[in-house]
Amino acid sequence: GAVVSQHPSWVICKSGTSVKIECRSLDFQATTMFWYRQFPKQSLMLMATSNEGSKATYEQGVEKDKFLINHASLTLSTLTVTSAHPEDSSFYICSARPGQVYGYTFGSGTRLTVV
Amino acid sequence: SQQGEEDPQALSIQEGENATMNCSYKTSINNLQWYRQNSGRGLVHLILIRSNEREKHSGRLRVTLDTSKKSSSLLITASRAADTASYFCATDAGGTSYGKLTFGQGTILTVHP
Numbered sequence: 001g002a003v004v005s006q007h008p009s010w011v012i013c014k015s016g017t018s019v020k021i022e023c024r025s026l027d028f029q030a031t032t033m034f035w036y037r038q039f040p041k042q043s044l045m046l047m048a049t050s051n052e053g054s055k056a057t058y059e060q061g062v063e064k065d066k067f068l069i070n071h072a073s074l075t076l077s078t079l080t081v082t083s084a085h086p087e088d089s090s091f092y093i094c095s096a097r098p099g100q101v102y103g104y105t106f107g108s109g110t111r112l113t114v115v
Numbered sequence: 116s117q118q119g120e121e122d123p124q125a126l127s128i129q130e131g132e133n134a135t136m137n138c139s140y141k142t143s144i145n146n147l148q149w150y151r152q153n154s155g156r157g158l159v160h161l162i163l164i165r166s167n168e169r170e171k172h173s174g175r176l177r178v179t180l181d182t183s184k185k186s187s188s189l190l191i192t193a194s195r196a197a198d199t200a201s202y203f204c205a206t207d208a209g210g211t212s213y214g215k216l217t218f219g220q221g222t223i224l225t226v227h228p
Contacts, residue, residue: 034215043203044158044218093157097214104148104214108157 002028004096006107013084013114021079021110023094029074030096035067038091050077050094084114121204121219129227134191136222138204139184145209147180148216149189152201161189161202196228 003026013019023033031052036044048069049057056069066088068080081088093109096102119140128134140147149161164171164180164187171178177190191198201223205216 032214036216036218043220044205044216046215046217049215091155095214095216103163104160104216106158106160111155 002026002096002099002102002105004030004033004094004105004107006094006110008110009108010111011113013112015085015114016083018080018082019084019112021081021092021094021112023077023079023107025075025096025105028096028099028102030077030099031074032097033071033077034095034097035069035077035079036093036095038093040090044093047079047092052077081112084112086114088112089114119204119206119217119219121202121222123222124220125223125225127225127227128194130194130196132194132226134194134198134224134226136189136202136204136224138187138189138219140187140204140206140217140219141185142206142208142217144182144206145213146207147178147187148205148207149176149178149187150203150205150218152203152221154200158203191224194224194226196226199224199226 005024007022033050035047038044047062050069050071052071058064071077094107096105121138146165148163151159162173164178175192180187201221203221204219
């Protein structure tokens with residue numbers, strides 16, 4: 001079945017640094033991917049829609065300059081948290097838009113801790 | 116995106132009992148899904164029900180959908196301690212937003228052995 005690989009699974013970084021999270025479709029092409037964020041004990045909230053070869057579409061309230069999304073190939077979308085702060089500590093998870101031969105597919109998530 | 120509501124927020128039962136969780140949503144949908152999430156881990160897709168379906172079964176899971184009331188329920192029969200997790204409903208409005216999910220607030224299920 002379709003697999004989305006997300007890396008890293010967890011990361012600890014210092015305040016002010018940037019962190020890149022990768023979301024890769026392993027056996028299919030994903031022209032559209034979605035990035036979600038989940039704060040502790042809360043639900044998942046959509047952050048942005050990542051489109052291959054074009055600019056990402058951000059949900060209201062999500063800072064596009066802070067959360068940089070790049071979808072440069074049909075199999076890779078990246079989310080870069082720039083100048084991270086402790087309040088950015090969260091669980092980030094990506095998914096690929098379902099296709100004709102595969103269903104809803106999520107990465108395994110990345111737990112970001114900013115100290 | 117506006118999230119739906121789930122109730123109860125937390126549910127504690129004994130092994131062998133049934134667990135029922137409810138989900139309400141606000142907009143028209145293409146489908147509704149239920150996911151499980153173990154503490155701090157990724158999502159496990161449980162079941163998908165389309166807007167033209169009213170009930171669906173998968174093993175010990177039974178999902179109902181009432182589009183007139185914009186609500187769904189998830190029933191887990193004969194619960195096991197391993198069912199302890201958070202459960203989320205998620206809706207897909209379809210169309211140009213196809214694949215984009217709006218998650219409910221979740222129900223924390225604890226099954227005591």
